[in-house]
Amino acid sequence: MLWLQNKNRLMRLYFILILILFLISFISSLEIGINPAHIELYGNKGDTICKNVSIYSDKDITVLFDSRWSESENSRNINDYKLKSEEIAIELHSPNRIFLAKNKEKDVEVCFKCNKKGDFYGAILFESENGYASVGSWVHIKINNDNSITGGAIGIVKDNDFLFIGIFGLIIELGLIFYLIKRIKHSKN
Amino acid sequence: MFLISFSILLFSVIGINNVNASDEMTIGVSVLGYEGDYIRIQVPDYIFLGDISKDDATSNEVNVRVNNTGTLDAIVTPQLVSGSNPIFNYTFFRLQKTQNNTAVPFKQIGNFNFNVDKKNDETFYISMNLSNYEDEWPTENLNLNATIRFNAMAAE
Numbered sequence: 001m002l003w004l005q006n007k008n009r010l011m012r013l014y015f016i017l018i019l020i021l022f023l024i025s026f027i028s029s030l031e032i033g034i035n036p037a038h039i040e041l042y043g044n045k046g047d048t049i050c051k052n053v054s055i056y057s058d059k060d061i062t063v064l065f066d067s068r069w070s071e072s073e074n075s076r077n078i079n080d081y082k083l084k085s086e087e088i089a090i091e092l093h094s095p096n097r098i099f100l101a102k103n104k105e106k107d108v109e110v111c112f113k114c115n116k117k118g119d120f121y122g123a124i125l126f127e128s129e130n131g132y133a134s135v136g137s138w139v140h141i142k143i144n145n146d147n148s149i150t151g152g153a154i155g156i157v158k159d160n161d162f163l164f165i166g167i168f169g170l171i172i173e174l175g176l177i178f179y180l181i182k183r184i185k186h187s188k189n
Numbered sequence: 190m191f192l193i194s195f196s197i198l199l200f201s202v203i204g205i206n207n208v209n210a211s212d213e214m215t216i217g218v219s220v221l222g223y224e225g226d227y228i229r230i231q232v233p234d235y236i237f238l239g240d241i242s243k244d245d246a247t248s249n250e251v252n253v254r255v256n257n258t259g260t261l262d263a264i265v266t267p268q269l270v271s272g273s274n275p276i277f278n279y280t281f282f283r284l285q286k287t288q289n290n291t292a293v294p295f296k297q298i299g300n301f302n303f304n305v306d307k308k309n310d311e312t313f314y315i316s317m318n319l320s321n322y323e324d325e326w327p328t329e330n331l332n333l334n335a336t337i338r339f340n341a342m343a344a345e
Contacts, residue, residue: 028233028234028235029231029232029233029234029256030231030232030234031229031230031231031256031258032229032230032341033227033228033229033230033258033259034227034228034229035225035226035227035228036225036226036227037226037227037228037259037261037342037343038343054227056227056229058231076264076342076343076344076345077264077266077302078264078266078268078302078340078342079266079268079299079300079302123342125340127338127340128338130234130336131270131336131338132232132233132234132336132337132338132339133230133232133338133339133340133341134338134339134340134341135228135229135230135340135341135342136228136340136341136342137228137342137343138342138343
């Protein structure tokens with residue numbers, strides 16, 4: 001009987017120890033997140049284009065904003081992204097340090113100003129200030145020289161056939177005006 | 190009179206359709222598919238690898254779990270935070286100790302990443318091996334800490 005009581009006590013202690021170890025594994029961890037995971041932007045050279053991202057943490061932390069860029073198209077290995085934004089003529093405008101309240105999503109506006117035409121592949125990163133976790137979004141920016149594409153819009157230039165109809169219409173109008181003037185003069189005479 | 194009226198009407202109709210060929214019609218389009226999906230991971234904040242010395246240049250091999258609580262598959266990359274003691278460049282990782290009864294080779298930090306499916310977790314092993322460390326050893330019995338940052342991005 002005593003042995004049984006001791007066994008129950010041991011089982012209880014064992015269970016409590018397991019429970020404590022289980023809880024510790026979650027207490028000593030950090031959860032961090034970002035939305036969206038991909039950013040696609042279109043713009044013209046010299047324009048500032050912006051995107052709102054939402055970041056989250058399960059603890060009160062400060063995150064640091066960073067960006068990296070790559071010459072490799074669409075690589076999904078962050079170690080391939082070694083270039084700084086200034087190396088590829090991209091200016092970034094975003095808060096450098098952002099405080100995240102625990103369990104609350106925070107919206108951050110990230111703006112890019114690209115001073116060269118082309119396709120740019122990068123990653124924006126939000127790194128916990130104590131360093132042990134970071135999340136990021138893949139970024140693709142397409143920059144044009146002209147105004148035919150702005151923001152999410154696609155521009156369509158009208159066909160040259162309409163130019164011909166316009167000129168033809170103008171000729172008919174001028175001809176009619178000339179004829180009317182001649183008729184009026186003839187009537188007066 | 191009829192001719193004048195007809196001419197004015199014809200003039201007006203042609204005038205309305207007389208467009209400038211450089212006008213542009215702009216339509217807007219939203220790129221769908223990504224909004225609403227998010228990346229979110231849970232990582233441990235401290236990993237202790239035990240003691241290491243010149244005589245025993247390999248540390249304990251510790252199992253670490255990373256949890257993906259997001260809606261997208263993630264690729265996680267451990268990175269050494271800049272400014273860390275260079276000794277920590279000799280940190281190695283592997284997903285399993287053995288596979289098909291063969292020891293799985295280690296990958297050095299900077300060359301290792303792993304995928305974690307959405308709403309799932311993944312474990313890996315981390316250790317230090319200073320066997321090939323050729324620089325000056327730190328002062329003995331010195332507790333060294335380095336920060337390894339786990340970076341999570343969408344896997345696709």
